[in-house]
Amino acid sequence: MSALLEIRGLEVVFDGFRAIDGIDLTVDQGELRFLIGPNGAGKTTLIDVITGLTRPAAGSVRFGGTELVGHKEHKIVRLGIGRTFQTSVVFEELSVVENLDLAASFRRPLAALLRQRRGVSDTVRAALETIGLTDLAERPAGVLSHGQRQWLEIGMLIAQGPKLLLLDEPVAGMSKDERERTGELLTEIAKDHTVIVIEHDMEFLRRYASQVTVLHEGTVLVEGDVAAVQADPRVQEVYLGRSREDAA
C-alpha cells in the first residue's frame, strides 16, 4: 500500500488561535479513515486545509506527490479530491440529475459545456443508482428531504470521480434508518475509493470504522483501529462524560 495523502507539520492559526498545532497524518491508497475528536479539535479545519478553503501557517499537504498548499479550491478538485459539507449544499433550482451531471462534467472543455445535455451519462446513472435517487432524478433538488440531500451530495462526490473523498459529518441530523442507509453507502463507496470521514456519532463509528485518528486541540492524540482507540485511556479522558453520552 502506498500513501495517497501525506500531511506534515501542519499549523493553522486564526487570529492568534492555533486551530491546528502540528499535525502529521498519512492516509494510504484505498483506506477508509475516520477522524474523530471533541468540538474544536480541528477536524473540519483539517479538511478545509486539504481542500484549499483555509491556508495553513506552516506545513505541507501532499497528495499523490503533489503539494496542495497554495492551490485554489477548484484546482484541488481537479487533482482528484472531493468533499461534502456539514450543512449540505445542493443546487435547489436544478434537478437531481442536473446536480449530478454538473459534478460529473468539470473535466469537459468549456466549448463542450456550451452544448445541451442529452440524456443521462453512465457516470450519472451509476451515481443515481448508488444513492438510490433514481425515482427522483427529474425533481428539483429543492424538494429533497435532509437525508436525501446528503445522499445527493455523496452522489455528486462519486460522480466527480475523485481519488480521495472527504465527508464532513455525513450522518449528522439523520434519522436511524437514514444513518443505516448512509453506512451501507459508505461501505460500498469505500470498496473502490479512498475515504476520510469526520464523524461525531460513536455508534456509527463502531459499526463502520476500521482505522481511526483522534484529534484533540489541533494535534493527533491517538491513531489505530477502533477497538484500540476506544480502549485508550487518553481518548477516554478527552471524551470523559461526553463519550458515554454520545454512545447512549
Add this chain to the structure above:
Amino acid sequence: MESLFNQLPIGLSIAAVLLLIALGLTFTFGQMGVINMAHGEFIMAGAYTAYMLQDLTGTQAVAVALPVAFVVAGAMGWLLERLAIRHFYGRPLDTLLLTWGVSLVLQQAARDIFGAPNVQVVAPSWLSGGVEMFGSNLPYARLFIMALAIICVIAIWAYMNRSRQGRRMRAVMQNRELAGCSGVDTERVDQLTFFIGSGLAGVAGVALTLIGPVGPNLGTYYIVDAFLVVVAGGLGQLRGAVIAAVALGLLNSYAEFWTDASLAKVIVFAAIIAFLQFRPQGLFVLRSRALT
C-alpha cells in the same frame, strides 16, 4: 512642490464631505447590509430641512438645523425600514432596487414641493471668509465641515464602543441569532441603527448646504461616491471608512490637479479596482468561518 501642499486642504475638505455622507452608510450598509439607494435622498432631505428652517426663522442657525435635520432624515429612514426594508432582509440586491424606487419618488416629491430649480441656503456670517493655508484659501465653511466630520466620527466611535446600545448593535451585526438568543431585541436594534444611519445623512445634507446649492438631484450626485467609500473601507468598519474617505478625497484632488475633473473620476475608479486586487473585502474585514 508648492502645488503639492496646495492640494492638501482641498483634498482633506473633499475627504470630509465624503466621510460625512458615508458615515450613515457604515450603519445601514455596514452594520445591517442594507444598500439604501434612498440614502442620497435623506441627504437631500437634510439639506432642504436647513433651507426650510432658514425660511421659517429668517436666520441661518446651523446649530439648530443640524439636530433637526438629523431627526427628520432619521425619521424618514425609520419609516422606510418599518414599511419596506424589514421585509427584505437577506435580499440585499432586491433592497437596492426597492430603495431606488423610493429614491425616485422622493426626488419627484422634492421637485413638486420645492420646485425643480436649485435653492440656496445662505451660510451664517461667522462662516464667511476663510483662512490661508499652504498658499490656498480655505473657506471657514470647509473647515467647519472638517470639524463636523471629526466630531461625528468621535461621537459614533464612543457610541459603538462605550454605550450599551452601541454594543448591542455590534453584537447583532456579528451574530444576529446569538444576539437574539442572548436577549437583545434585534428588531429594535435594527430600527435604531437605521434611524441613526439615516439621521447622519441628514447631518451631511446640512453640511452640504454650506458649500453649494440644494436641488432635487443632490442625493444622486453623492450617492455613488458614498458607497465607494464604504466598499473601499470594508464593511462595518468605522476606521476603514475614515481612512478610505481621506485616501479617496486626496486622490481625487490630486488627480484633478494633475489631469482634469473628468479623468480624475476614472483614475479614482481604477485605483479602487486596483486596491481590491490586494484587499478584496476592503481595508478592514471581520473574519468568519461560514461558507456563504
Add this chain to the structure above:
Amino acid sequence: MSEKLRGYGLFALVALLLLVVAPLVLPPFRLDELAKYLCFAIVALGIGLAWGQGGMLTLGQGVFFGLGGYAMGMYLKLHDAGPGGLPDFMEWSGVETLPAFWKPFANPVVALAAVVLVPVAVALLLGTLVFRQRVRGAYFAILSQALAAAFVILLVGQQGLTGGTNGLTNFYDIFGQDPEAESTQRSMYFVTALVLGVLYLGARQLVKSRFGRLLVAVRDGEDRVRFLGYNPATVKTITFAISAGMAGLAGALFVPVVGIISPSLLGVVPSLELVVAVAIGGRYALAGAILGAIIMNYAKTGFSEEFAGGWLYLQGALFILVMTLAPKGAIGVYHQARDALARRRRPPAAEDDAPVPQKQEVPA
C-alpha cells in the same frame, strides 16, 4: 414535449407580431419608437442573462451600450466629415487634428467589430479583476454603478473628443441611406427585430446548455461550485462579457434608429431603469427581461406625453409594489396563475407524488 411546442408557438407568434403585424399597423413614427424599445430590449436580455441567470446585478450596462453606440457614431461622424476629415463638433470646440483613437473608426469593418469587441474587452477586464478576487453581490453592483458614473463624467468632460453633453448626433448618411427616409427607418426596424430574435434564441440555448446550468449553480452557491471543480470567476466573467456584447450591439443599432448617442442615455439612471424593467418583466426568464423593457418604455413614453412628473411617481410606486408583492415579475405572476389553473384541473391525487420538503436543523 407540449411545453416545448408551446414555447415555439409563442416565439412564432411574437415573431409574427413584430415582423409582420407591427410594420403593417403602426405609423412610421411609432414603428421607429418600437425599434428604439427593441434596442433597449437587447440590453435587457443581457441583463436577464447576467443578473437573472448569473446573479450579477450589473448597474452599469449603460457603459457597454454607450461603447457600442459611440463606436458606431464615430464611424458615421467620420463618414460625414467635411474636407478637413474632422467631425463637426470637433471643429466647433477648436480641435484641429483627429485624435489617434478616432482614426481606426473611419473603417466601417473596424467600427462594426469594435461595437461588440470593445464592450466585451472592457467587461472581460473588469470581470477578471473583480470576480477573480471574489468581489460579488452588492459590492459588484456598486462598482458597476460607479463605472457608469465615471464613464458619463468622462464623456461629458472630454468635450472635444466625445462631443460632450450633446454626444454624437446629426448623421446624414447611414451606410448609403438617408437616415430620415421612411425606408431607412423601416429597414433599421427589421434589422433590430432580427438581431433581438437571434440573440434571444442564442441566449436561450446558452441557458439550457450545461454552461447555463452551471451559471445558475454559480448564482445560487458560488462557493459550492468551486468544490465541483469549476472556477466561478470564469463562468461569471464570460457571462458578463456576453451581456456586455449584447449591450454594445444594442447601442450600435440605437444610433441609426434614433439618430443620437449621448451621455444622458447611458448614465447611472438609464442603466438602473433597464434593470428595473427586467425586474418588472421577470428576471428569471429571458422573455421576461425583453417584455419588461418594451412595456416599461411604452409606459414611460405614454405617461411622459401626458404628465411628465407623474411618471417618476408611477415608476417608483410600481417598482416598490413589484419588488414587494411579486419579486419574480410579470412572468412569475403568469407562471403562478398557470400552475394554479393546472392544479385546479388535475385530480387532487396527482399531487401526492411530490415529497414534502423537510427542513431539519443541522448541528454545526
